[in-house]
Amino acid sequence: MKNTLLLLLAAFAVSLRAADAPRALTIGLVAKSQANPVFQAARVGAEAAARDLSAKDNLAIRIDWRTPNEEDAQKQAEAIEQLVLAGAAGIAVSCSDANKLTDAINSAVDNGVPVATFDSDAPNSKRFVTYGVDDLKCGEQVMDELAKLMDGKGVVAILAGNPNAPNLQRRVQGAREAAKKYPGIVIRDAYYHKETAQDAAAKVEQVMEANPDITGWAMIGGWALFTDNAFKWQPGTVKCVSVDALPACLAYIRSGHVPVLLAQQCYEWGYRSVEHLVDKIVFKKDPPAIKDVSELIVVNKDNVDAYAKNWDTWLPK
Amino acid sequence: MASRFRRLFGFQESGLVLIVLVLGMLLAAFSGSVRLPEFTRGPDGARRRVFETDALGNRVPAFAVRNKFLNAQNLAQLAKDTSFIAIMAVGMGIVIISGGIDLSVGAIYALASVVGAIVLRHYGPEGPAIGIFLGAAAGLGTAVLCGLLNGGLIVALRVHPFIITLGAMAILRGIAFVVTSGQSIGGFPAGFRQLVRYEVGDGLSLVPLAVMVLVMVAGWVFLSRLAAGRRVYAIGGNEMAARFSGIGVGRSKLGVYVLSGLTAGIAALLSLGYYGAATSGDGQGYELNVIAAAVVGGASLTGGRGSAFGVVLGALIIQMISSGIVLLGIDQNYSQIIIGAVVIAAVVLDNINTWLGRRRLSMTSP
Numbered sequence: 313m314k315n316t317l318l319l320l321l322a323a324f325a326v327s328l329r330a331a332d333a334p335r336a337l338t339i340g341l342v343a344k345s346q347a348n349p350v351f352q353a354a355r356v357g358a359e360a361a362a363r364d365l366s367a368k369d370n371l372a373i374r375i376d377w378r379t380p381n382e383e384d385a386q387k388q389a390e391a392i393e394q395l396v397l398a399g400a401a402g403i404a405v406s407c408s409d410a411n412k413l414t415d416a417i418n419s420a421v422d423n424g425v426p427v428a429t430f431d432s433d434a435p436n437s438k439r440f441v442t443y444g445v446d447d448l449k450c451g452e453q454v455m456d457e458l459a460k461l462m463d464g465k466g467v468v469a470i471l472a473g474n475p476n477a478p479n480l481q482r483r484v485q486g487a488r489e490a491a492k493k494y495p496g497i498v499i500r501d502a503y504y505h506k507e508t509a510q511d512a513a514a515k516v517e518q519v520m521e522a523n524p525d526i527t528g529w530a531m532i533g534g535w536a537l538f539t540d541n542a543f544k545w546q547p548g549t550v551k552c553v554s555v556d557a558l559p560a561c562l563a564y565i566r567s568g569h570v571p572v573l574l575a576q577q578c579y580e581w582g583y584r585s586v587e588h589l590v591d592k593i594v595f596k597k598d599p600p601a602i603k604d605v606s607e608l609i610v611v612n613k614d615n616v617d618a619y620a621k622n623w624d625t626w627l628p629k
Numbered sequence: 630m631a632s633r634f635r636r637l638f639g640f641q642e643s644g645l646v647l648i649v650l651v652l653g654m655l656l657a658a659f660s661g662s663v664r665l666p667e668f669t670r671g672p673d674g675a676r677r678r679v680f681e682t683d684a685l686g687n688r689v690p691a692f693a694v695r696n697k698f699l700n701a702q703n704l705a706q707l708a709k710d711t712s713f714i715a716i717m718a719v720g721m722g723i724v725i726i727s728g729g730i731d732l733s734v735g736a737i738y739a740l741a742s743v744v745g746a747i748v749l750r751h752y753g754p755e756g757p758a759i760g761i762f763l764g765a766a767a768g769l770g771t772a773v774l775c776g777l778l779n780g781g782l783i784v785a786l787r788v789h790p791f792i793i794t795l796g797a798m799a800i801l802r803g804i805a806f807v808v809t810s811g812q813s814i815g816g817f818p819a820g821f822r823q824l825v826r827y828e829v830g831d832g833l834s835l836v837p838l839a840v841m842v843l844v845m846v847a848g849w850v851f852l853s854r855l856a857a858g859r860r861v862y863a864i865g866g867n868e869m870a871a872r873f874s875g876i877g878v879g880r881s882k883l884g885v886y887v888l889s890g891l892t893a894g895i896a897a898l899l900s901l902g903y904y905g906a907a908t909s910g911d912g913q914g915y916e917l918n919v920i921a922a923a924v925v926g927g928a929s930l931t932g933g934r935g936s937a938f939g940v941v942l943g944a945l946i947i948q949m950i951s952s953g954i955v956l957l958g959i960d961q962n963y964s965q966i967i968i969g970a971v972v973i974a975a976v977v978l979d980n981i982n983t984w985l986g987r988r989r990l991s992m993t994s995p
Contacts (some may be wrong), residue, residue, distance in 0.1 A: 338958075379962050382913060389904055390710050394955040397703045399663035411815035411906030413821075415826075424666045424678075424690060475811025476908040504811060 334372040340395035340403040342381040350578040353626050358582030385409035389416035396420045404585035406431040416421020419568045426592045430581040432479040443584045443604040447479045454530045458553040465496030466527035473533045475504040483532040509538035537561035543569050557611045559623045565616045575609040579626040644982030645942040652949045659810040660697035667691040678766045705833040712837035715894045715944035718846040718922035720892030722940035724885050728932025731792040731889045736801035738912035741772040741897040743805045746814040746907035756818030769894040776890020780883035806910035815906035824855040825902025848937030865932025925975045
């Protein structure tokens with residue numbers, strides 16, 4: 313009898329301990345490429361969300377970062393499949409090629425692993441939420457800001473990044489459509505390149521050499537500004553508006569080369585995606601809408617110093 | 630006992646097989662377990678989740694606890710992920726054995742993908758069998774043509790294959806971009822996708838594995854059973870001697886680049902069927918993975934040595950490490966360092982094994 317009581321007490325103690333133990337969750341994070349700093353900020357955001365939510369909800373969240381070195385949708389699909397087999401509870405992905413990733417996302421969902429997309433969506437997949445800017449509007453906003461700086465006239469080049477990324481294609485489309493509102497603006501072309509700082513800066517240089525009449529750059533991604541000497545022209549001679557406001561980009565506002573940056577909330581890509589996934593996995597809560605649209609933040613000379621302070625927490629330590 | 634062991638492990642690729650086995654055992658021992666959802670097949674053949682009743686009487690999905698590495702789904706996934714590179718590595722292995730190199734395989738893979746995709750999309754998701762056949766023929770034909778172009782230029786211009794295939798890499802990827810305008814191409818006949826993704830048992834897609842085995846066997850037959858294959862070894866071993874002994878070096882070289890193109894085309898078709906889309910950016914950087922697989926698999930960059938079985942094992946070793954990093958939860962920042970180190974270690978171990986084999990042979994010969 314005494315032994316039975318002791319056993320029951322021990323079982324009770326073990327069950328109490330088990331109830332107190334944080335629930336372990338692994339969340340896979342598959343961004344487009346390791347080389348792009350915006351995705352490093354997303355990773356920091358996801359890890360910060362993992363820390364905050366672990367403390368708040370008695371969880372032990374681990375972020376499993378599985379991002380190809382360079383953009384490769386097939387490698388992303390393989391990473392999603394591997395994460396499912398390795399026991400990930402949820403996955404957040406920025407799609408390099410939506411068509412190629414749709415089956416992998418659907419298969420993960422069919423295997424009970426919810427998937428959120430950020431930055432670049434796979435609209436025909438079974439992902440439960442997508443977080444990021446409205447790409448068409450983003451392209452329009454870049455062109456509108458640039459047209460304001462150029463007084464509605466001049467020759468504009470579009471720096472366009474990876475030609476296969478659907479989100480960038482929509483931004484280019486948005487920029488081209490917005491340009492139609494300004495009869496004095498001529499679009500020379502959209503220029504594609506590998507999404508590394510060096511490749512982007514080299515592309516700008518080549519295009520300017522071949523087209524010295526260009527007076528404005530609409531950069532739908534800030535790749536070229538991740539280097540510290542991308543532009544050979546004097547500030548103000550060629551106008552430029554760019555998406556992204558990473559620390560390296562902010563120097564171009566201070567130098568006057570780029571009067572306006574439109575900041576994507578790339579830290580939030582990771583943070584919000586993890587929040588959405590935890591809500592779905594732990595609290596069985598779906599977001600109010602599949603599209604969770606984030607706004608672009610306008611960064612200019614007036615707020616550049618205040619905005620720069622954010623990067624103290626957003627950068628990988 | 631010793632002689633039986635020698636018979637079992639005395640073949641050329643025994644060192645690689647040993648590495649695969651050791652890696653497999655390590656991954657099985659250290660990767661831990663995972664809860665995988667249980668499925669059953671309905672009367673219509675479709676997979677359905679299995680549900681059970683929990684302690685509170687709720688209907689919840691059933692899970693089975695399995696070893697993370699040693700379970701059918703993971704092994705099928707490993708085979709599938711290996712297959713694309715391994716198939717191309719068989720072609721690359723033959724090129725390397727001949728003393729050449731093909732840097733354009735990634736670009737051929739991309740161009741064959743997009744050309745095949747354009748034809749397949751033309752017929753759409755409801756497309757007939759003839760559409761699938763024409764799409765596959767277009768993809769494979771493009772790949773063979775690219776190989777023919779490489780081989781033809783190398784033989785006709787007598788320029789080092791490194792230069793010709795480096796140029797071809799840029800040209801072919803450029804063509805792929807121009808024909809797609811940078812767009813992703815999808816929407817293929819359902820029959821084509823179902824064929825490549827055909828599942829057996831517990832949702833296992835084994836078609837890529839089956840094709841990889843077929844290509845490997847074809848490569849083995851070519852290299853070790855056909856005179857044409859023996860000529861490839863002779864050219865790689867000593868091109869001048871091969872020429873003086875009456876071997877048609879130019880024709881053989883042309884043939885190996887066609888085979889390299891063909892294997893890139895086969896891998897591209899499999900990828901099209903499995904992932905359902907193609908872009909001009911496909912296969913970026915794959916040439917280095919394919920060359921690494923061939924070299925790890927025992928193909929000598931100076932020519933004259935290697936085998937189809939070896940290069941497939943080389944691809945498998947690299948993929949096992951890559952998948953193992955995910956299964957073990959190792960920070961991805963270290964993955965390239967680990968893969969690079971293991972590639973070097975695998976080559977060193979294989980060289981030691983070959984050296985021991987030669988030493989044994991020289992000691993036993995009179």
